[in-house]
Amino acid sequence: MHYQLDTLEHDNLGSTVYQLLCNDLLQGRLQPGARLKIRELAEQLGTSVTPVRDAILRLVQEQALAMQSPRDIRVPYMTVERYLEIRAIRIRLEGLAAETAATKAQPADIARLEDIVARNAVAMTAQDIAQGCALNQQFHFALVDIAGLPFLHGILYRIWLQMGPLIAAVYQQGGSAMLDYHYPVMAAMRQGDGAAAALAIGDDILSGGQAILLHLQARQSAG
Amino acid sequence: MHYQLDTLEHDNLGSTVYQLLCNDLLQGRLQPGARLKIRELAEQLGTSVTPVRDAILRLVQEQALAMQSPRDIRVPYMTVERYLEIRAIRIRLEGLAAETAATKAQPADIARLEDIVARNAVAMTAQDIAQGCALNQQFHFALVDIAGLPFLHGILYRIWLQMGPLIAAVYQQGGSAMLDYHYPVMAAMRQGDGAAAALAIGDDILSGGQAILLHLQARQSAG
DNA sequence: AATCAAATTATGATGCATCATATTTGCTGC
DNA sequence: GCAGCAAATATGATGCATCATAATTTGATT
Known part of the structure; x- marks a missing residue:
């Protein structure tokens, strides 16, 4: 289910990681309050930090993730x-x-x-x-x-x-x-x-x- | 005029470049069809490519810019x-x-x-x-x-x-x-x-x- | 044992080197 | 003079080293 593919999706690693994290969010595998660490994710996925950082920054921008302090990236709570x-x-x-x-x-x-x-x-x-x-x-x-x-x-x-x-x-x-x-x-x-x-x-x-x-x-x- | 500042804006360089490019788009300084080059922008702004890449990737994601071929980033035409x-x-x-x-x-x-x-x-x-x-x-x-x-x-x-x-x-x-x-x-x-x-x-x-x-x-x- | 400060660690930010590939340029041969 | 291939160039992608700083741990002092 690739919702974003109306824009022709560039298969760069960042987009792949982004899709991955999106699915985790939509299917509840990432719960509110959960913390994400760039290096940790990169290691799990077997990539460098760059694509993971790309993906996380995209999600932070659209407020699907929140950067409460500059070092603390979390799934936000809804108010x-x-x-x-x-x-x-x-x-x-x-x-x-x-x-x-x-x-x-x-x-x-x-x-x-x-x-x-x-x-x-x-x-x-x-x-x-x-x-x-x-x-x-x-x-x-x-x-x-x-x-x-x-x-x-x-x-x-x-x-x-x-x-x-x-x-x-x-x-x-x-x-x-x-x-x-x-x-x-x-x-x-x-x-x-x-x-x-x-x-x-x-x-x-x-x-x-x-x-x-x-x-x-x-x-x-x-x- | 910082519209995005409702989300507490992290003053990382990427966000600054993003705001800059946003203003260029909103005020018509970037016209449809105009091409953007990461290195060129980085040099103009006196930063490395990383923050510029962050900003451009954000704009591509929200389709304010389009990546027609993997090396060609442009202001898209409206249909x-x-x-x-x-x-x-x-x-x-x-x-x-x-x-x-x-x-x-x-x-x-x-x-x-x-x-x-x-x-x-x-x-x-x-x-x-x-x-x-x-x-x-x-x-x-x-x-x-x-x-x-x-x-x-x-x-x-x-x-x-x-x-x-x-x-x-x-x-x-x-x-x-x-x-x-x-x-x-x-x-x-x-x-x-x-x-x-x-x-x-x-x-x-x-x-x-x-x-x-x-x-x-x-x-x-x-x- | 409690407290505070110094050292350590963790982690995102930034810069940059390198890679892969698309585009351009230019040379060779017909 | 032109077709076609090769070299050079341009450019985004990726990986990674380093930096700044916040969080954590440690240890010395009282």
Whole structure:
């Protein structure tokens, strides 16, 4: 799943390391608070520090990693305030994606979405949280792709990069039914109803993300 | 004007060079098609190649620069397709900013906006295109700041980075009245009418940007 | 045993040497 | 005079040595 490949990806080592770290973030292998060390990573990956530094600097720039002090690179914690801002942005942007996708979707596109939802249902009954998270994400990005908005894809990818560690942390504490809210989206997509699709995605982000907000509020008031 | 400083900016040389190149892009000193060479820049700036490489890699990642072949780093040309996508995104995001700002604006905020608009009017009568562009940009970002949305600021900054060379190129061929559409925004802001502010900003982006679209379509059909 | 300071270590920043390869230049032979 | 190959050059990629400084450890003193 190479989201960034719309820009023709130069296969320099830095980009490879970047993809690696992105996947670690999105799949929750890097948890909030985890520290990264350039030399350590370079040794693990068998490269010099240069490509690792390139990758980490890229992630720091887009705030998927934070450099709290000049020597301390960590996966940042999400704050309630920041989450609410991201949520408002996602509703606008993923609303745009869903609206456009609904008016453009071909039968093959609908089938692809159905497939993702079906596999997500299987994952949920199997209690496979990791797979459920991955398929949830695939659903959201499939809408952007069907809409044919590669630039928006990049923006949303960077946003999801920041939510990755958070989502993983929340769902490991007891997942919730994020899949339910995808069915109304599918209904709107089948009817080619852009406005309804946008509303349904907004409801998914708001209601489906309620568990995340509660988790953040609990952590922030606890300290 | 350091837009990225919401993230506490590490004053490493790479970030300094990055800011420098950003300003060059935003103010049209780097035109579409211009080629950048790491060694050359490093020599001009009196640093080694490392910080320059850091900065350029960051800009390539966010597609403010493009690496067409592995040895060829250039300011990319905007396409009509891409511009239309960016425009749709801007209408959603800057609409969110204007809407939020209108409901939050204090008298001092309104005064700051008035000041920007007034100075922009002066620049327009003085035919000072560069200053007009700069103040236009300041107006848009002031809305985001008043709204208190630092994360959105970062997203929009990256988007504007891609439009910088284009806007400069268009307005050097004969500027247009981008200021007119700011007055309805101000009216909505004064009344605290979020919905009206969002609509007015949308109109600014659509109508005020018409010249840009025409320029792109002319260039693309000409080849 | 506690405290503070000096030494050590860890780690990102920076500069730079070298490599691989794409581009340009120029020479050779037809 | 031109085609084509070879040498030279240009340039980003990579690795690595060194630096500055923050964190940690150590040890001496009280």
